[in-house]
Amino acid sequence: MIxxxxxxxxxxxxxxxxxxxxMRTLLWAVIAAAALGATMLTLxxxxxxxxxxxxxxxxxxxxxxxxxxxxxxxxxSEDGRPDGRSWMELALDAGQSVEAYMRVTNxxxxxxxFALSAADGYFTDTGRFSMLPAGQAxxxxxxxxxxxxxxxxxxxxxxxxxxxxAVPAQATPGDHLAGVAAGVYSEHDSVAVxxxxxxxxxxxxxxxxxxxxxxxxxxxxTPSWNPFLPGRLTxxxxxxxxxxxxxxxxxxxxxxxxxxxxxxxxxxxxxxxLAPGDVRQTTTVLDDVWPTFAxxxxxxxxxTGAGDTDETAGATARATVATPPWSQLAVLVAGAxxxxxxxxxxxxxxxxxxxxxxxxxxxGRRAVQVGAALAVAVVLSLGIPLAAAPPAxxxxxxxxxxxxxxxxxxxxxxxxxxxxxxxxTLAATGTTVPSMLAAGGIAVVSIGAAVWVVGARRxxxxx
Amino acid sequence: MRIDLALGAGVLTxxxxxxGGSAIAATxxxxxxSDVGIDVDIARVTTPGALIMTVAPGxxxxxxxxxxxxxxxxxxxxxxxxxxxxxxxxQLATSSGWYVLGSxxxxxxxxxxxxxxxxxxxxxxxxxxDADTVSIGGDVGTALDESTGDEAATDRGLVDxxxxxxxxxxxxxxxxVTSTATADLTLKVESTVPAGAYSSVITLSLFE
Numbered sequence: 001m002i003x004x005x006x007x008x009x010x011x012x013x014x015x016x017x018x019x020x021x022x023m024r025t026l027l028w029a030v031i032a033a034a035a036l037g038a039t040m041l042t043l044x045x046x047x048x049x050x051x052x053x054x055x056x057x058x059x060x061x062x063x064x065x066x067x068x069x070x071x072x073x074x075x076x077s078e079d080g081r082p083d084g085r086s087w088m089e090l091a092l093d094a095g096q097s098v099e100a101y102m103r104v105t106n107x108x109x110x111x112x113x114f115a116l117s118a119a120d121g122y123f124t125d126t127g128r129f130s131m132l133p134a135g136q137a138x139x140x141x142x143x144x145x146x147x148x149x150x151x152x153x154x155x156x157x158x159x160x161x162x163x164x165x166a167v168p169a170q171a172t173p174g175d176h177l178a179g180v181a182a183g184v185y186s187e188h189d190s191v192a193v194x195x196x197x198x199x200x201x202x203x204x205x206x207x208x209x210x211x212x213x214x215x216x217x218x219x220x221x222t223p224s225w226n227p228f229l230p231g232r233l234t235x236x237x238x239x240x241x242x243x244x245x246x247x248x249x250x251x252x253x254x255x256x257x258x259x260x261x262x263x264x265x266x267x268x269x270x271x272x273x274l275a276p277g278d279v280r281q282t283t284t285v286l287d288d289v290w291p292t293f294a295x296x297x298x299x300x301x302x303x304t305g306a307g308d309t310d311e312t313a314g315a316t317a318r319a320t321v322a323t324p325p326w327s328q329l330a331v332l333v334a335g336a337x338x339x340x341x342x343x344x345x346x347x348x349x350x351x352x353x354x355x356x357x358x359x360x361x362x363x364g365r366r367a368v369q370v371g372a373a374l375a376v377a378v379v380l381s382l383g384i385p386l387a388a389a390p391p392a393x394x395x396x397x398x399x400x401x402x403x404x405x406x407x408x409x410x411x412x413x414x415x416x417x418x419x420x421x422x423x424x425t426l427a428a429t430g431t432t433v434p435s436m437l438a439a440g441g442i443a444v445v446s447i448g449a450a451v452w453v454v455g456a457r458r459x460x461x462x463x
Numbered sequence: 464m465r466i467d468l469a470l471g472a473g474v475l476t477x478x479x480x481x482x483g484g485s486a487i488a489a490t491x492x493x494x495x496x497s498d499v500g501i502d503v504d505i506a507r508v509t510t511p512g513a514l515i516m517t518v519a520p521g522x523x524x525x526x527x528x529x530x531x532x533x534x535x536x537x538x539x540x541x542x543x544x545x546x547x548x549x550x551x552x553x554q555l556a557t558s559s560g561w562y563v564l565g566s567x568x569x570x571x572x573x574x575x576x577x578x579x580x581x582x583x584x585x586x587x588x589x590x591x592x593d594a595d596t597v598s599i600g601g602d603v604g605t606a607l608d609e610s611t612g613d614e615a616a617t618d619r620g621l622v623d624x625x626x627x628x629x630x631x632x633x634x635x636x637x638x639x640v641t642s643t644a645t646a647d648l649t650l651k652v653e654s655t656v657p658a659g660a661y662s663s664v665i666t667l668s669l670f671e
Contacts, residue, residue: 067520068518068519068520069517069518070515070516070518070545071516072513072514084554087671105513124564124623128562128564128626128670129670130624130668130670131668133568133664135664181668184518186520186542191539191583191662191663192662192665193664193667194665194666195667196669197514197670199671200670226485227479228479228482229486331478334471335475338468338471341467341471
């Protein structure tokens with residue numbers, strides 16, 4: 001027993017012992033009463049043919065100093081020899097009863113008394129058989145078995161303990177699980193430990209055997225943050241043995257997106273054995289499920305009745321879970337945003353470029369105007385001295401000496417000499433052209449200057 | 464603007480590269496170890512054996528240890544349980560292996576006060592034996608512990624049948640095998656639980 005002391009710790013060991021004492025006395029009184037009750041119950045059941053088993057204390061404490069207790073329990077035939085079976089399977093009609101035998105062997109070095117029990121059997125979630133502990137009342141096949149309360153065995157000896165399996169008349173057809181066990185109690189200060197060895201007693205009541213299975217599914221999706229990796233689909237299946245036989249069930253879990261895209265499936269798995277009425281929850285994880293907005297998990301269960309029945313049963317259950325591709329969408333959005341930014345940047349760049357081009361054109365046009373004006377100015381500035389120069393050149397004297405040719409014919413000597421004075425012609429042109437050039441140049445320069453001034457003013461105004 | 468754009472594109476590319484790389488790394492299987500198998504055929508003994516359970520004597524008390532202001536903690540250990548399997552091949556033909564399961568009843572105290580069995584947890588340990596032929600059950604936490612299980616919650620306590628040890632008939636060596644297991648027990652209760660003496664029964668069942 002654990003002693004929970006209250007907050008004010010003034011209770012010393014003696015006080016605890018004193019407090020414990022009446023408790024322990026009470027406990028033993030209860031055990032004694034229970035033992036007495038059990039003995040009376042045993043005596044009241046004449047059908048129970050207990051030969052080698054003696055009714056004694058319901059619980060057999062293993063005294064602390066007595067050394068270890070070692071024993072084994074196995075199904076036996078009537079002559080007491082173990083029949084090599086690991087457990088017992090019986091096929092009985094409703095209302096029928098049979099006597100079966102268990103062999104308990106004391107493999108320790110001192111006499112020991114073993115508590116015998118029978119209780120409802122069941123399979124744990126992992127499919128392991130066990131029977132209800134002593135504190136829980138059986139409601140089914142455990143109540144059909146009658147066995148002595150305990151058996152005392154000398155070291156090295158075996159006891160063949162009979163027990164009766166009596167199927168009530170109103171028992172339903174199908175499999176009913178129970179177990180029988182022989183065990184010892186280790187009495188501890190705080191926690192008592194009941195250790196027992198048992199075997200299954202599986203009774204099949206004859207009648208119509210209906211293997212049936214039902215299942216329901218729930219699914220949960222965990223997407224991957226990595227857009228290149230699939231997510232994980234966790235499928236939880238609740239399988240119920242809704243028939244009346246033990247079932248060996250196989251289950252396949254598959255998942256697919258809309259219209260069956262990206263199908264995935266887990267390898268078929270064999271479920272731990274299911275007793276009638278057993279509900280088993282299994283979790284299957286599909287690791288490579290791509291997010292396809294919606295994923296449907298389909299669970300197919302096929303079950304075969306245990307034993308001689310060849311009948312099968314099946315069930316299909318499905319569940320749809322939302323699988324939004326968040327990480328993939330995020331990548332798409334980021335890529336689209338980058339493309340949009342790039343396009344906008346390009347457009348702006350082109351606009352700026354065009355603006356600059358226009359500006360450059362304007363500047364170029366202006367520069368051309370200025371250049372033209374300058375060129376005109378230069379030409380003019382060159383043209384004025386040119387226009388002034390001709391008289392000097394016009395006065396160049398060209399000397400021509402005409403000598404009479406030794407004529408062969410007098411007509412040749414009569415060749416008329418043009419009476420044209422080159423000096424006069426040159427002098428005339430020399431005076432007319434420069435004056436026109438000067439007038440035109442001055443006009444152009446003044447126009448250019450005016451244009452330049454206007455342009456400059458306009459530019460100043462614009463800027 | 465151009466730098467921002469280049470930075471964005473670079474970050475996106477780098478992220479995609481990292482993601483792709485890790486995806487490839489995740490997909491590529493690590494190199495499997497090459498085990499060299501040596502086959503030795505040893506005939507099993509044919510004399511009938513038995514599945515034997517041995518329970519050690521001794522007393523164990525849950526002692527208060529490591530309590531806090533809100534949770535009181537008591538620890539102790541289970542008496543050692545030894546399972547000896549000397550059965551022969553014919554006997555093992557129909558066996559699916561033995562196992563020792565444990566469950567606890569609720570702690571009952573004076574005046575009808577109870578502490579649920581879900582407040583008692585255990586941590587099974589192999590004392591002697593070959594880890595190839597016997598498997599030890601997983602830790603079961605109390606209702607006041609955090610669940611550490613991936614698939615099933617571990618804070619369920621010793622309410623249902625919990626596995627202490629499991630023997631595999633396929634790996635049973637010639638001449639049988641003996642394995643001893645125990646478990647550390649931990650009881651955690653709220654500090655508001657009324658003071659008094661409480662007791663519980665742990666049932667260990669050997670079945671196959």
